[in-house]
Amino acid sequence: MGGAFRSYLLFLLLPILLILHATILHNHCHHNNDNNTVADLSLFTNSRWIVDDRNNGERVKLSCVNWVSHLDAAVAEGLSKQPVDVISKKILEMGFNCVRLTYPLFLFTDDKLGSTTMRQSLQKLGLSGSVAGVQVNNPSLVDLPLVNVFQEVVSNLNKNNVMIILDNHLSKPGWCCNDNDGNGFFGDLYFDPEVWVEGIGRVASMFKGYNNVVGMSLRNELRGSRQNLKTWYKYVYPLKTCAERVHATNPSVLVIISGLNYDLDLSFLQTNPVSLSFSNKLVFEIHWYGFSDGDDWITGNSNEVCGRVIDRITNNALFLLDQGYPLFMSEWGVDQRGTNDNDNRYLNCLLGLAAEYDLDWALWTLVGSYYYREGVIGMEESYGLLNWNWGEPRNSSFLKKISPLQSPFQAPGLSSIGEHRVLFHPATGLCMQSHSLSLGPCSDAVALDYTPENILSVKGTNHCIQANKVHMPVRVGTMCGEDSSSKWEAISASKMHLSSKNKNDTIVCLDIDSKNIIVTNICKCLSEGYPCDPSSQWFKVINSTSFSIAPPIIGLSQHPVLEGFISNS
Ligand SMILES: *[C@@H]1O[C@H](CO)[C@@H](O)[C@H](O)[C@H]1NC(C)=O
Ligand SMILES: *[C@@H]1O[C@H](CO)[C@@H](O)[C@H](O)[C@H]1NC(C)=O
Ligand SMILES: *[C@@H]1O[C@H](CO)[C@@H](O)[C@H](O)[C@H]1NC(C)=O
Numbered sequence: 001m002g003g004a005f006r007s008y009l010l011f012l013l014l015p016i017l018l019i020l021h022a023t024i025l026h027n028h029c030h031h032n033n034d035n036n037t038v039a040d041l042s043l044f045t046n047s048r049w050i051v052d053d054r055n056n057g058e059r060v061k062l063s064c065v066n067w068v069s070h071l072d073a074a075v076a077e078g079l080s081k082q083p084v085d086v087i088s089k090k091i092l093e094m095g096f097n098c099v100r101l102t103y104p105l106f107l108f109t110d111d112k113l114g115s116t117t118m119r120q121s122l123q124k125l126g127l128s129g130s131v132a133g134v135q136v137n138n139p140s141l142v143d144l145p146l147v148n149v150f151q152e153v154v155s156n157l158n159k160n161n162v163m164i165i166l167d168n169h170l171s172k173p174g175w176c177c178n179d180n181d182g183n184g185f186f187g188d189l190y191f192d193p194e195v196w197v198e199g200i201g202r203v204a205s206m207f208k209g210y211n212n213v214v215g216m217s218l219r220n221e222l223r224g225s226r227q228n229l230k231t232w233y234k235y236v237y238p239l240k241t242c243a244e245r246v247h248a249t250n251p252s253v254l255v256i257i258s259g260l261n262y263d264l265d266l267s268f269l270q271t272n273p274v275s276l277s278f279s280n281k282l283v284f285e286i287h288w289y290g291f292s293d294g295d296d297w298i299t300g301n302s303n304e305v306c307g308r309v310i311d312r313i314t315n316n317a318l319f320l321l322d323q324g325y326p327l328f329m330s331e332w333g334v335d336q337r338g339t340n341d342n343d344n345r346y347l348n349c350l351l352g353l354a355a356e357y358d359l360d361w362a363l364w365t366l367v368g369s370y371y372y373r374e375g376v377i378g379m380e381e382s383y384g385l386l387n388w389n390w391g392e393p394r395n396s397s398f399l400k401k402i403s404p405l406q407s408p409f410q411a412p413g414l415s416s417i418g419e420h421r422v423l424f425h426p427a428t429g430l431c432m433q434s435h436s437l438s439l440g441p442c443s444d445a446v447a448l449d450y451t452p453e454n455i456l457s458v459k460g461t462n463h464c465i466q467a468n469k470v471h472m473p474v475r476v477g478t479m480c481g482e483d484s485s486s487k488w489e490a491i492s493a494s495k496m497h498l499s500s501k502n503k504n505d506t507i508v509c510l511d512i513d514s515k516n517i518i519v520t521n522i523c524k525c526l527s528e529g530y531p532c533d534p535s536s537q538w539f540k541v542i543n544s545t546s547f548s549i550a551p552p553i554i555g556l557s558q559h560p561v562l563e564g565f566i567s568n569s
C-alpha cells in the first residue's frame, strides 16, 4: 500500500490463504484420465509463466482462493459449518484450482500449540458452538491435535486435486496485520528469524509427500516501523536462508517471496535482485486492495486513480514479469455485497489489469464466517466467497464476473490458433463474441488483431470494427484504416476507453447498451470526479492464445445483427 496507509491499515490485516490448483483447460483433461498426473505434479517457472514440467511445459495458471487457517483458534475456518470434503469440492465447483492456505508459524514451532486439540483450542476461546458444529460436520477431526487437523485439510485438498500453497501468514495466531502486532518484520517480538527459518523448514519437510502442495509462500506482508530497505537487505540473509532451506528440503515446491509494505512493494528488486542457488522455482507475490489507496476511488476520478495505481504497480511489481519471474497476486478482493463503491470501482480496474497480464492470483477469501475474529464470535466475512454457513456462494454474480480470470488467456507453447487479441469488458466480465457484436462469455470471444495503426480487425478476415453514430452498435466493415472511424486509440488516464472518430468527426468511445451490445457513445468521465462511473466504457484489448474462435466471415455477414452494419460500410 504504497506507504500512505491512512486509517485503512487496520483493514489490511486481512489474513491470507492460498490454495492452488491447476486451472488450465488442458490440465483438467489430464487429471481426468491419468491417475499419475496428480502424483507427479511439480511446477516450475519458465520466464514469467508457471508451467507443469511433466506436461510438456504447459502453463498452469494459479487461480486460487485464500482459505484462512491462522486466526486465534489456529485451525482452518469453516470446519464447524461443513465437512472438509464438501468445502474442497465447493472450491473446485466455484472454478478455482488452488487454495492459498494460511498458517501461523507457531503452529509448527510451538509444540504445545501444535499438540493442542481442536476441541481444546476452540473451548479456550469459549467457542462451544463451534465445537458442537465440528462434532457434527467433521467428527474425526475434533479431537486431533491442531497440527494434524492442518494436515488433514491439506490431505483432503490434495485428494481432491486442489493445488495448495502454504502461506506463513504471521507467527502468533490471530487476525493479521498491523504495524505493531509484533509479527511484521524480522526482529519483531514474535518474528525471530532463526525460529522462522526453522519452522518453515519443518513445514517444507512435513508436506513433502503431498503432491498437490505446489508452493510455499515464505512470509506474508512484511511491514512495520522496522521495515526499510536497509533493514530488508540486512535481513536478506534469513530470507535467503529460508528460501534455500525450503528448496533443499522440498525441491518440488515453488518458493514464493513477498516484498515490503504489506506486500505492495518489490520495486527494490529492480536494482538489487535476490540471487539464489536454484532457478526456475522462484515466484514473487503482491497484494492489491481497494483500501490500499484509502478512499481514493470514491473521492477521485476513476480513470485517474486507475491509471495512477497501475503505474505504481508497474513500478512496484509488474517489472518482474519482464525480468522473467511469475507474479502471483496473492490477495485481492472486494466486499461482495456490492455496496462499497470504493471496492466496486477498484475491482473493474483490477480485473482489467489481471486479465491484461494474465496474472496468477488468489482471491481474498473463501471464508464465509470465522469461528472468532478480533473478539467477535462467528463474524461474517463480507469479502468471503461463501455465505455465513459456508453452504453457498455469497454472491454468484460476483463469481461469474471474475470467472474469466479462472482460465488462462495465454498458454504459451500450446496455442493451436496462434496469438490474437480478445476484447474484454471488466464491468461485466464478458468479451466481444464471435457470432454477434454483443458481449458474452470470454470462452466464445472473437479473435481479433490490433494493429500498430490501431485497427481492430477480426482475425483472418479483412473486416474491422468501426465507429458508428452515437448510441448505435459498432459496425463491422472492410474500409479499414481508410478513415478515422476504424482507428481505436486507448485514451484517458486509465487507457481503458477505446476511442475513435465517427464519420461526423465526433469523438466516441466503445460502450455497451442495456442488452450488452457494443455501441459507440460520447466518451464519459474522462475528467469528472467520483459520481461519474466510466466502467461501462472500460475495455481492454487482451493478448490471448486460448480461445479457438474462427469467426468465419460468412457467418459474420449472415448474422442478423451484423448484416446491416457490414453492408453499411
Ligand atoms: C486409476 O485408479 C483407479 C483406482 O485406483 C484404477 O481402477 C484405474 O485403472 C486407474 N487408471 C489409470 C489410467 O491408471
Ligand atoms: C452481488 O454483487 C452485485 C454487485 O457486484 C450487487 O449488485 C448485488 O446486490 C450483490 N448480491 C448480493 C446477494 O449481495
Ligand atoms: C501483448 O502482445 C504484444 C505483441 O506480442 C506485446 O508487445 C505486448 O507486450 C503484450 N502485452 C502484454 C500485456 O503482455
Ligand SMILES: *[C@@H]1O[C@H](CO)[C@@H](O)[C@H](O)[C@H]1NC(C)=O
Pocket (backbone or CB within 6 Å): 468, 469, 470, 502, 503, 504
Ligand atoms: C452526422 O450528423 C448529422 C447531423 O448532426 C446526423 O443527422 C447524422 O446522423 C450523423 N451521422 C453520423 C454517422 O453520426
